[in-house]
Amino acid sequence: MNWLAISPLEAALIWSALAAAAVWLYLRHPRPRPKRVSTLRFWRSIEGSSRPRRKRRIGEPWALLAQVLFLLLIVLALADLRPAGQDFEGRYVALLLDSSAWSQSRPAGQAPWIERIRGEADDFVDRLAFGDHVLIVSADADASPLVSFTADRAAMHKAIAAFRASDTAADLPRALELARAAVAGKRRSAIVYIGPGLLDEPQARRIEQFRRDLQQAPPAFRPQLLVRRVGDWPVENRGITRLALRRDTARPDRWRLLAQVHNYGRRAADTTLTISIDGRVLERQTLRLAAGQGQPAHSEFTWADGGLLEAEISPPDALAADNRALAHLPVFRPVHAAVFTRDPKILKPVFATNPYVVTEFLPPGGRPAAVPQVAIYDAVPPPPDPDTDSIVFLPAGAVADKRRGAAGAAKRAGRGQPAAEMRLTAWNPRHPVTRWLRTRDVSVTAAAPLAIGARDVVLAWSDSVPLLVARQQNGHKQVLAAFDLRQSNLPFQPAFPLLMAAAIEWMTGAVEEMADAGTTGEVRVAGPASRVFAPSGAEISFARAGDQLQLLAFQAGLYRIAGPEGEFKLAVNLPPLPAQRWLATSDESSELQAAPPISPARRLWPLFVLLALVPLWAEWHFAEKLRVKSYELATPPSSPPTHNS
Amino acid sequence: MASPLLLDRDFLRTLEEVTLLCRKDLSGTIGSDHRSRNHGPGLEFADYRRYSFGDDPRFLDWSAYLRLGKLFLKIYQTEEHIPVRVLIDTSRSMDCEPESGEPESGEPAGEPKFRYAQRLAATFAYLALLRLDTAVVIPFAESIRKPLVAAGGRERFWPVMEFLNGLGCGGRTDLLASVKQFLRQFTGKGVAVILSDFFDEEGARRAVEMLRFAGHDFVLLHVHTPDEQRPASYGELILEDVETGERRRVHSSPEAAAAYERAFLEYCGRLERLAARNGGRYGRALTSVPYQDFVLRGLRGDRVVE
Numbered sequence: 001m002n003w004l005a006i007s008p009l010e011a012a013l014i015w016s017a018l019a020a021a022a023v024w025l026y027l028r029h030p031r032p033r034p035k036r037v038s039t040l041r042f043w044r045s046i047e048g049s050s051r052p053r054r055k056r057r058i059g060e061p062w063a064l065l066a067q068v069l070f071l072l073l074i075v076l077a078l079a080d081l082r083p084a085g086q087d088f089e090g091r092y093v094a095l096l097l098d099s100s101a102w103s104q105s106r107p108a109g110q111a112p113w114i115e116r117i118r119g120e121a122d123d124f125v126d127r128l129a130f131g132d133h134v135l136i137v138s139a140d141a142d143a144s145p146l147v148s149f150t151a152d153r154a155a156m157h158k159a160i161a162a163f164r165a166s167d168t169a170a171d172l173p174r175a176l177e178l179a180r181a182a183v184a185g186k187r188r189s190a191i192v193y194i195g196p197g198l199l200d201e202p203q204a205r206r207i208e209q210f211r212r213d214l215q216q217a218p219p220a221f222r223p224q225l226l227v228r229r230v231g232d233w234p235v236e237n238r239g240i241t242r243l244a245l246r247r248d249t250a251r252p253d254r255w256r257l258l259a260q261v262h263n264y265g266r267r268a269a270d271t272t273l274t275i276s277i278d279g280r281v282l283e284r285q286t287l288r289l290a291a292g293q294g295q296p297a298h299s300e301f302t303w304a305d306g307g308l309l310e311a312e313i314s315p316p317d318a319l320a321a322d323n324r325a326l327a328h329l330p331v332f333r334p335v336h337a338a339v340f341t342r343d344p345k346i347l348k349p350v351f352a353t354n355p356y357v358v359t360e361f362l363p364p365g366g367r368p369a370a371v372p373q374v375a376i377y378d379a380v381p382p383p384p385d386p387d388t389d390s391i392v393f394l395p396a397g398a399v400a401d402k403r404r405g406a407a408g409a410a411k412r413a414g415r416g417q418p419a420a421e422m423r424l425t426a427w428n429p430r431h432p433v434t435r436w437l438r439t440r441d442v443s444v445t446a447a448a449p450l451a452i453g454a455r456d457v458v459l460a461w462s463d464s465v466p467l468l469v470a471r472q473q474n475g476h477k478q479v480l481a482a483f484d485l486r487q488s489n490l491p492f493q494p495a496f497p498l499l500m501a502a503a504i505e506w507m508t509g510a511v512e513e514m515a516d517a518g519t520t521g522e523v524r525v526a527g528p529a530s531r532v533f534a535p536s537g538a539e540i541s542f543a544r545a546g547d548q549l550q551l552l553a554f555q556a557g558l559y560r561i562a563g564p565e566g567e568f569k570l571a572v573n574l575p576p577l578p579a580q581r582w583l584a585t586s587d588e589s590s591e592l593q594a595a596p597p598i599s600p601a602r603r604l605w606p607l608f609v610l611l612a613l614v615p616l617w618a619e620w621h622f623a624e625k626l627r628v629k630s631y632e633l634a635t636p637p638s639s640p641p642t643h644n645s
Numbered sequence: 646m647a648s649p650l651l652l653d654r655d656f657l658r659t660l661e662e663v664t665l666l667c668r669k670d671l672s673g674t675i676g677s678d679h680r681s682r683n684h685g686p687g688l689e690f691a692d693y694r695r696y697s698f699g700d701d702p703r704f705l706d707w708s709a710y711l712r713l714g715k716l717f718l719k720i721y722q723t724e725e726h727i728p729v730r731v732l733i734d735t736s737r738s739m740d741c742e743p744e745s746g747e748p749e750s751g752e753p754a755g756e757p758k759f760r761y762a763q764r765l766a767a768t769f770a771y772l773a774l775l776r777l778d779t780a781v782v783i784p785f786a787e788s789i790r791k792p793l794v795a796a797g798g799r800e801r802f803w804p805v806m807e808f809l810n811g812l813g814c815g816g817r818t819d820l821l822a823s824v825k826q827f828l829r830q831f832t833g834k835g836v837a838v839i840l841s842d843f844f845d846e847e848g849a850r851r852a853v854e855m856l857r858f859a860g861h862d863f864v865l866l867h868v869h870t871p872d873e874q875r876p877a878s879y880g881e882l883i884l885e886d887v888e889t890g891e892r893r894r895v896h897s898s899p900e901a902a903a904a905y906e907r908a909f910l911e912y913c914g915r916l917e918r919l920a921a922r923n924g925g926r927y928g929r930a931l932t933s934v935p936y937q938d939f940v941l942r943g944l945r946g947d948r949v950v951e
Contacts, residue, residue: 032881032894038738038844039873039909040886043895046904 008079015075019068026064063622070615077608090131092149092186093592094179094223097121097163098195098230099138100170101520101574105196107235107318113196114165116230120194121160124228125153127592135182136160139175139195141168141521142552149182166554167321168520169575172199172582173206180214180223189223190592197229197582204580211585224593227584234579236265238289239322240273241576243311245329245515252332252355252511253304259297259311259325263289264579271313273297277329278307292579306331308558308571309515319577326558326571330512334358335504338368341378346485350497356511357504373508379484389477389507391500396446396484421445422462424490433470433479433502434459439495444483470506479503519575520556525549527568533560535572651767651806656937663941663950665772667727667836667862668924692720727835729773729780731766732827733812734841734868735759736786737887740814741870755870755933762840762868763809764936769838770805772950774798781831782808785823786816789830817888818845824852828859837863840930842873843916844888850919857923864949865920867913868930874909876902 037043058064097117106112125134133149136159147159176191183189199207214225242260247253263269268290275283282301289295309327316323335357339347344361351359360368364380375388379395424442427434442460450466452458459479460468471478485491490499505511518525529549532542535557542551553559559570652660696705696716709717739759755761766782773780779796782805783789793808795801820841827837837856843849843865856863871877876897885892895901913929920927928947930939944950 032883033878034883034885035878036741036885036887037873038741038842038887040884040889040891040893041844042905042908042912043884043893045908046901 011075011079014078015072018071018075022064022067022071023058026058026060060622060625063619066615066619066622070612070619073608073612073615077605077612080603080605090129090133090151091592092133092135092183092189093128094135094137094182094189094191095121095124096137096139096143096172096175096179096191096193096195097146097160098170098172098193098197099140099163099165100195100198101140101165101167101319101321101577102170102196102198103165104167104321105231105235105237105319107231110231113231114163117194118160118163120228120230121163122157124192124194124592125156125160135179136163137175137179137182138163139172139193140166140170140554142554143171143175143178145182166520167556167574168554169200169577170195170198171203172197173203173210176207176210176225180210183223185221186223187220188593189221190226191223192226192228192592193582194228194230196231196233197227197584198233198578199580199582200578201580203578204582207582225588226590226592227582227588229582229584233581234264234266234292235318236267236269237318237322238263238265238269238271238313239319239574239577240311240313240325241294241322241574243309243325243327243517243573245309245327247332247511247513248300250355251302252334254300254302255329255515257297257299257301257309257311259299260294260576261287261289261297261313262294262576263291264577265317266291272315274312274314275299275301275309276312277303277309303329304332305329308569321556322574322577324556325517325573326556327515327517328558328569328571329515332511335374335508336360336370336372337374337376337504338362338372339376339378340364340366340380341376342380343378343486346491347376347378347500350491350500353497354501356501374504379486382478385474386476386478391479391481391503393481393485394448394483396448396487422447422465422467424460424462424467426461428457428459431457431459431470432506433499434468436498436502437495439493442488442490442493442495444488444490446484446487447482450480450482477507479506517571517573518553520553520572521575523551523553523559523570523572525551525561525570527561527563528565529561529563531562533562535559651764651809652771656940657771659937659941660768660771661775663772664776665729665769665836666948666951668926668948693717694720727778728831728833729769729778729836729838730783730792730827730831731769731781732783732785732789732823732837732839732841733762733766733809734786734818734820734839735784735790735812735814736816736818736841737814738818738842738844739868741873741887755931758842758868758870758873758932759812759814761930761932761936762866763812765840765866765868765930765940766838767802767806767809768936768940770795770809771799771802773836774802774805780805783827784812785820785827786814787819787822789823789826792830818842818848820845820848820852821855822848824855828855834860835862837861838866839863840866840868842869843867846912846915849916853919853923853925856925863920863923863925864947865916865925865927866930867916867927868932871931871933874931875906 103114103117104112121136128134131151133151134147134156135149136146136156138144138146146163147155150156172193176193179191183191211225214222217223239262240259241262242258244258245255247255257275259273259275261271261273263271268288271287271289273285273287274281275285282303283299285297285299287295287297306329309329311325311327313323334355337351337357337359339351339359339361340363341347341361342364347359348361351357360372362368372388375382375386375390377390377392379393381395382390382392422444424440424444427437429435444462444467447462447465447467450469452466452469453471453473455472457470458466458468459470460466467482469480469482471480490496524545526548528544528547529542532540532549532551534540534553534555536555540551542549544550549561551559553572556572556574559572561568561570693706693709694717696718700718704719704721706717706719709715739762741758770780770782774795774797777796777798779794780801781792781794783792793805795805818841820839820843839852841849849865853863853865879897879899879902881894882897883892883894917927926947926949928944928949930936930943934943940950
């Protein structure tokens with residue numbers, strides 16, 4: 001049997017509620033009515049008969065039973081119950097509404113495509129037969145249901161009205177697969193796509209494969225695929241498809257910019273690209289874009305301060321969302337290092353070629369002009385408790401750890417007496433300071449014994465004797481070398497500047513070389529995070545994959561990512577949009593298969609209404625019987641005449 | 646403001662043919678239209694009797710003496726004044742409006758009880774005035790109030806209606822005290838018509854006995870509404886006695902209403918037996934019955950009028 005109007009549970013609930021109300025009305029004691037009389041003495045004399053009722057009882061149970069039966073039959077009639085066998089199950093339709101960035105298009109003189117999609121969807125829903133179940137899916141980079149299978153038209157229209165376009169490129173094959181999984185196993189099902197139907201080549205191939213897969217399904221369970229394309233193609237639109245920035249390696253405050261602009265229209269167009277940072281215009285370029293072609297735009301500028309770089313093209317066109325792209329420029333600040341040495345000629349050439357470090361050479365015990373970020377002690381004993389990050393090259397024969405004592409340190413090191421000349425045999429490939437170093441041509445003489453703490457990391461060994469140690473204590477990092485640079489050939493090796501740069505980078509953090517922006521859809525970002533905020537200010541959910549952060553960015557703009565080390569910003573722009581139209585077959589362009597006709601003779605509600613008349617009459621009969629009985633009791637035949645005549 | 650007519654003109658004309666009956670030998674002043682059982686000066690010949698010494702020689706039938714040679718005295722029917730005293734209950738219980746009624750009652754609601762009593766009081770006063778008797782209307786509740794005495798024919802009926810229309814209800818019923826006061830104030834015998842709902846049973850019993858001892862010819866007219874005989878409301882009720890203020894919560898059901906009516910009718914029967922036992926008459930005036938019908942049929946049936 002089918003319950004087309006309301007479910008059996010709903011029908012049972014409605015009937016239960018009505019029956020409960022009827023019972024309550026039958027049991028209800030009205031509030032006592034006050035009345036002034038002169039005959040209270042007679043009421044006193046019949047106290048037994050007129051005592052107020054303590055227990056509630058139903059005066060006419062048969063009338064109540066008839067009324068409850070009447071209500072049941074009426075509810076069954078409303079439920080539109082139909083006999084099994086010739087029933088109408090209703091179709092299951094997965095309605096895919098394209099919510100990609102193309103849905104925001106508004107060609108000149110036309111309504112926005114999103115409105116046309118909504119209108120088409122509303123019309124489609126209105127044309128469905130009563131009892132058809134519809135799943136509405138918003139198809140963009142993701143495919144998320146707006147409303148699960150329901151026969152409730154109001155819910156469908158509400159979901160369609162709430163449907164919004166995103167800034168992503170649609171992944172239509174993914175949405176189709178979701179729809180197919182949703183209607184799997186259902187007879188008379190359909191997958192209906194409504195939207196501009198714009199794909200890229202890989203998606204077109206996947207859709208072709210999807211069609212083939214559909215044909216292999218059993219005919220009884222094969223969903224009908226329908227495509228309702230909205231809007232004319234191509235539209236006159238130009239968009240920024242990529243924005244990338246890179247620092248100049250020799251001048252970290254100089255940026256090289258690459259912007260890719262694409263013309264989706266059928267006519268060549270002149271487009272002006274404007275580059276600005278925090279509202280300050282840096283450059284304007286005019287690009288001649290051939291129809292259907294893209295063109296790169298290059299630029300260079302010097303900008304040490306951070307800021308929000310914005311690339312914008314004009315004049316306006318059909319799609320405004322891709323006329324603008326953002327990138328967040330990181331601030332460049334060189335590291336301030338103080339080098340304490342008696343002989344600066346070894347280290348000076350190393351730092352002279354490094355634009356990321358500003359050095360100040362001082363004699364031992366000298367006072368730097370400003371508090372350095374990194375202190376380098378070249379054959380100078382470091383202070384017992386250094387108050388900054390430091391790189392220490394111990395003087396020849398020095399004792400490494402005065403706090404523990406040289407003898408004890410040597411014992412704990414277990415390495416015996418320092419060799420007169422040792423050869424560096426291994427680098428620690430897992431530590432960021434030494435992960436890029438491979439050279440083995442490093443020899444050391446007069447190395448001091450190093451005491452290795454529990455949290456120390458050995459960076460280089462000579463056989464089993466540690467020569468280089470990374471240490472973190474009191475919140476400061478330290479790289480400790482057991483040898484004097486003058487007692488080693490390391491300064492003459494190409495690995496030495498790399499070692500110094502890596503050590504400083506480990507201590508102060510890496511300088512961001514790129515200012516690349518992400519694209520909407522699935523975004524992966526390095527680093528931990530606790531909260532992520534979309535450009536609209538709304539907090540969005542994300543997942544952690546290893547040390548990466550994974551989130552779905554449906555909106556272009558500047559995302560704020562809050563983590564344990566503070567907040568950083570991520571610019572997200574529109575990706576290159578697909579520009580190939582879905583070529584629908586004649587079957588896909590046809591109408592939805594008609595619902596099987598419903599035989600009026602099979603409808604049971606008239607029968608229920610007729611049957612309901614019987615208990616209705618019975619209730620009236622019993623109620624009238626009660627009324628007559630009351631009247632007869634009130635007028636006993638033995639009653640004397642009203643006056644003595 | 647003009648007083649409404651308690652009795653319509655047609656009914657007043659009908660009452661010309663109605664006579665208030667007295668069941669007792671009441672000696673009043675001569676001159677009324679009431680025929681007395683006592684013979685005396687009058688206009689209508691009644692009988693002859695032998696002359697005795699001391700008889701008034703003016704009543705000798707000289708024609709009979711000429712024919713028979715004996716002295717016969719002509720005797721005439723005495724026409725006495727019989728005061729008709731109408732005691733009308735003005736206690737608060739008489740002020741109850743009849744309930745409009747539920748379909749179960751099947752009867753019209755009737756007119757207000759006191760209004761009905763006013764009409765009956767006016768009827769008896771008119772009947773008295775028609776026969777040139779004295780009509781006295783005495784309102785009472787806890788005690789009797791200032792009465793109205795009317796005599797001298799029907800022309801004096803208008804003040805009676807004015808008086809009756811001016812009456813209002815209030816106070817509790819104390820029939821015994823009122824009758825005691827009445828007997829002290831009106832010592833002469835007469836017809837006493839008591840219009841009341843008689844919801845003071847003990848007082849009514851003793852009052853009736855006192856009236857009998859005082860030699861009055863009395864009529865108890867029990868005025869009540871249909872819903873006082875048979876409750877018109879069903880369901881949970883909070884009843885408040887209009888005179889005592891006592892409140893009682895009851896459940897009025899068809900069964901309870903039937904028991905109530907039985908109790909009421911038993912009470913009416915007791916009143917009727919009380920009146921009969923003491924030489925009086927009893928009539929039950931149901932306000933749903935038009936007062937004209939009650940007077941012309943009901944009171945005739947009770948031998949109160951003819």
